[in-house]
Amino acid sequence: MTRTDPKWQRRKTARPGEIVAAALDVFAENGFAGAKLEEVARRAGVSKAALYVYFETKEDLFRAVVRSAIAPDLDTIKNTAESLDVPFAMLAPMLLANGAALMQTTKLPAVVKMVVGESRNFPDLARIWHDDVVTPIVGVLTGLVARAQARGEVSPGDPRLHAISVLGPMLMAMLFRETFGQVTDDLPDLNAMAKQHAETVLHGLLIHTEGGKS
Amino acid sequence: MTRTDPKWQRRKTARPGEIVAAALDVFAENGFAGAKLEEVARRAGVSKAALYVYFETKEDLFRAVVRSAIAPDLDTIKNTAESLDVPFAMLAPMLLANGAALMQTTKLPAVVKMVVGESRNFPDLARIWHDDVVTPIVGVLTGLVARAQARGEVSPGDPRLHAISVLGPMLMAMLFRETFGQVTDDLPDLNAMAKQHAETVLHGLLIHTEGGKS
DNA sequence: TGCATTAATGACTTAAAAGTCATTAATTAT
């Protein structure tokens, strides 16, 4: 062993990130009120008092957690969506597949659950998420739909509602998994959902017969 | 005034319902941990101690709230869905319109939000909701889709995922309203969503051209 | 009409977790 065996280290720059990462897990598991800072500290490998070196209050930490979860994922989504100029029939499957991947790769599901659950207690966070995450994403997709409508590719109708028709089932499946994951193994597969729903939302559930009725 | 001016009344049968109703509001607004029993008592017009005459603990009350929210809505849904034997092309719009009505008439949105938000802290409630609400509803719809597939009305594919394609956007719009209602007035209209998505999920977003490509 | 029952209460105790701070020691600068 080395001669010195320090009881702790000073890591001014690394610590905040570690704390936020630990806090994300704890908040995601227990919700805001249910999360214990002692538990966050334990998982971050610091004392509870150390949290207060970097964050004023529990609310501050929560805000940092939710805000930190926004930036990276958001860019991925927007870049994917806007970079390509292909027919809507190709775009939709790609977007849904990318969404499915994102939901399995990142903490997005947990963060969405938190935002939904705590929106009343943190109207400022609800606003941030609405303005910085939901509106941009839905906006991009709405724009793509509107463009496709202008090209005559997509049927008329409110493009925003169309966007929800595209995204809704993916988000629903995601929340289903997040909510009932502890309770059943019979969870919808996100990749399968993305693939099948892309087909459905593009071509519809109905089998088109030649004649009309009967 | 009458001669007697009683400080309180004994209402053994009415009280539990009133308490549960008040508690639903408070839990819906603040989540489980954030809800204060003093506030529940205030809204129910009783003292906090009176709550403990009818419910052992806060958790017990929460369970009663969530359970009480199940029964009436569930029956409405199942009856609507199963009672009619019409083509899927007629069924889907009706189901979605009924769902939209239910979301605007009942506390369903608030309860769903609560179940999503607290599922980790109350695995037993998550199980109850999964077994008694979600599985039956999705099951009924899945059955209807499968029946329509057998009749050749609906395209092949996992009928459960199809069911999510039908329901997802409605639930998404509902949670959007529930989550961001405080923050914006630009909320998706549930009736419009039901109508347009019924069209979309049946016939698809794409406009069908005669030829293939170009 | 008064007696027994018990719903309901107000004032209290308890519990748990947020938040504080004087002190310690790892690091940085001289």
Added chain:
DNA sequence: ATAATTAATGACTTTTAAGTCATTAATGCA
């Protein structure tokens, strides 16, 4: 090497809301 700085801590106080209970009085019954 040594001093100055400050990240980090352990032990503490504070706060808040759940939960308890002896007492009160509304109601049903004899």
